[in-house]
Amino acid sequence: MTARETGYFTEENSAEVVSDRNAAAEDARLKQVMEVVIRKLHEAVKEIEPTQDEWMQAIQFLTRTGHTCDDWRQEFILLSDVLGVSMLVDAINSRRPSGASENTVLGPFHVGGAPEYPMGANICLDQKGEDMLVKGRVTDTAGNPLEGVRLDVWQANDEGFYDVQQKGIQPDFNLRGVFTTGADGRYWFRAVRPRHYSIPADGPVGDLLANLGRHPFRPAHLHYIVSKPGFDTVTSHVFDPEDPYLHSDAVFGVKESLVGRFERVDDAGLVAEAGFGGTHYWELRFDWVLAEARRP
Ligand code: BEZ
Ligand code: FE
Numbered sequence: 001m002t003a004r005e006t007g008y009f010t011e012e013n014s015a016e017v018v019s020d021r022n023a024a025a026e027d028a029r030l031k032q033v034m035e036v037v038i039r040k041l042h043e044a045v046k047e048i049e050p051t052q053d054e055w056m057q058a059i060q061f062l063t064r065t066g067h068t069c070d071d072w073r074q075e076f077i078l079l080s081d082v083l084g085v086s087m088l089v090d091a092i093n094s095r096r097p098s099g100a101s102e103n104t105v106l107g108p109f110h111v112g113g114a115p116e117y118p119m120g121a122n123i124c125l126d127q128k129g130e131d132m133l134v135k136g137r138v139t140d141t142a143g144n145p146l147e148g149v150r151l152d153v154w155q156a157n158d159e160g161f162y163d164v165q166q167k168g169i170q171p172d173f174n175l176r177g178v179f180t181t182g183a184d185g186r187y188w189f190r191a192v193r194p195r196h197y198s199i200p201a202d203g204p205v206g207d208l209l210a211n212l213g214r215h216p217f218r219p220a221h222l223h224y225i226v227s228k229p230g231f232d233t234v235t236s237h238v239f240d241p242e243d244p245y246l247h248s249d250a251v252f253g254v255k256e257s258l259v260g261r262f263e264r265v266d267d268a269g270l271v272a273e274a275g276f277g278g279t280h281y282w283e284l285r286f287d288w289v290l291a292e293a294r295r296p
Helices: 014-020 028-048 052-068 075-082 085-093 204-211 268-273
Strands: 131-140 150-155 176-180 186-192 221-227 234-239 262-265 281-285 288-290
Touching (some): 014 028, 052 075, 075 204, 150 186
């Protein structure tokens, strides 16, 4: 018998011996996934050569990560986010024809059931922050306007908090809304200029970032889910080009095509026409291009 066939474990044959034990797995995909994970994990351990104390630290880190999860907080997703794995899985699953809008991370702050508004509505319910007018068009990849596109938008306020993080401070559904395009594919609504914010950093993932010399901030952005039956749903953001964290997003969500342009409008007539009461507003124009859904 070869060393591998004996089933005896050695440092050299470790990955093969463990994977061979899974030979009878009925689920071929599970078997394949575990073969790769075991191979890569053993390779990492062989390269790192952790001490027992270091391995225990890793176990304790994962234990704390699990204990930090509850109905509202998903620390494992956050871990996947800061390691770039969420963005990689998304990239693999949202390959699109050139010209179609790109995806980025969904994040934990999407809430179903946001109010459906007519075009032009103001999603800011507490009058705090700098006014912003958002407008654009949704088309297919040939440039034809798309009717009946649902745009589900949400954002943090100008202090960098989502409504769900400040219950009792912000009104429920503050800075969230759903809009549906008409025949011209156009959309427009009013909001406030978003600000950068910290991802939840008071748990093990925050500690990891600090130990790695990394900050926990995400550049200012506006979230969208743009959907229409028959087309690939775009789950994405538009980013503020002037944000100091644009090139160091804690979760790697920034793509060049998703960086918007915020133009300041000071003309009193235009401010009044847009329905704002202040002295200026920011105008953000951003178009979305949907690709036809791929057939399975
Ligand atoms: C967000 O953009 O809402 C987000 C994304 C990933 C982790 C935390 C927050
Ligand atoms: Fe966000």
